[in-house]
Amino acid sequence: MSPRAVSEETLLEAVGDTSRRQVLDLLLAHGEITPTALAAELPFTRQAVAKHLAVLDRAGLVAGTRQGREVRYSVRPEHLDVAIRAMARVAARWDARLEAIKRISESRSVARKKKPV
Amino acid sequence: MVPSQIEKEILIDAPIDDVWRVLTEPEHIKQWFARECELDARAGRLTFESGQTYYLTVEAFEPPHRFAYRWLHEKGTTARPENSMLVEFTLQAEKGHTRLRVVESGFDQVDWSDETKAKYAEDHSQGWGVLIAHLRDYAPNAAR
Numbered sequence: 001m002s003p004r005a006v007s008e009e010t011l012l013e014a015v016g017d018t019s020r021r022q023v024l025d026l027l028l029a030h031g032e033i034t035p036t037a038l039a040a041e042l043p044f045t046r047q048a049v050a051k052h053l054a055v056l057d058r059a060g061l062v063a064g065t066r067q068g069r070e071v072r073y074s075v076r077p078e079h080l081d082v083a084i085r086a087m088a089r090v091a092a093r094w095d096a097r098l099e100a101i102k103r104i105s106e107s108r109s110v111a112r113k114k115k116p117v
Numbered sequence: 118m119v120p121s122q123i124e125k126e127i128l129i130d131a132p133i134d135d136v137w138r139v140l141t142e143p144e145h146i147k148q149w150f151a152r153e154c155e156l157d158a159r160a161g162r163l164t165f166e167s168g169q170t171y172y173l174t175v176e177a178f179e180p181p182h183r184f185a186y187r188w189l190h191e192k193g194t195t196a197r198p199e200n201s202m203l204v205e206f207t208l209q210a211e212k213g214h215t216r217l218r219v220v221e222s223g224f225d226q227v228d229w230s231d232e233t234k235a236k237y238a239e240d241h242s243q244g245w246g247v248l249i250a251h252l253r254d255y256a257p258n259a260a261r
Contacts, residue, residue: 091123094219098127100149105131105139
């Protein structure tokens, strides 16, 4: 099966959004998952998750398989250019790390432990 | 075309010295970055949940404003643009808050094979999932 022709612009647009990278990350972590289960783990509505999945689907990055009444989605890594994939993951990791640094810095426990070095 | 660098920034409600410590002290780095960490003003080592260890060569250590390092080069090799990525943090005090900015660059200069790039992406994909799991655990404590 040959990958659909998808422009790099479409790909970058698809992975250039923090929320969509969160969706991709969960898909990678779960292997296969329904939009409802995704929405349960994300701070957005099921409709928002469905929109993100549609963008990712158009870019050829995810695929849905119908099982009974549900559609289960998974990542199609063969459609992710290695470099773009790496960039998307690196960018998402920095988002998560900066958020963690913020939480740690702002938490009381760190302030309480504050002492001269 | 793939962009050659990643730039991110965040505004933190904490004094610049606190953020500097969280950013550069191994005790804190273990909470937001790696499972194990050794770091001084010249070099460091990070081990992730996957068991993968990466080596850091510090390029700038200027408390509390600038911290930069090269990483991902092979153990025992000298860090160069062809074999490593450059990570630069800058901190700026803003009325009791701190603006933290990170730039990771060098994606366009590194001469890794596609195989190495793929491995890099795979290693990090694992680290990314684990990190998000940690964040979820950490958030309730931080909200208290």
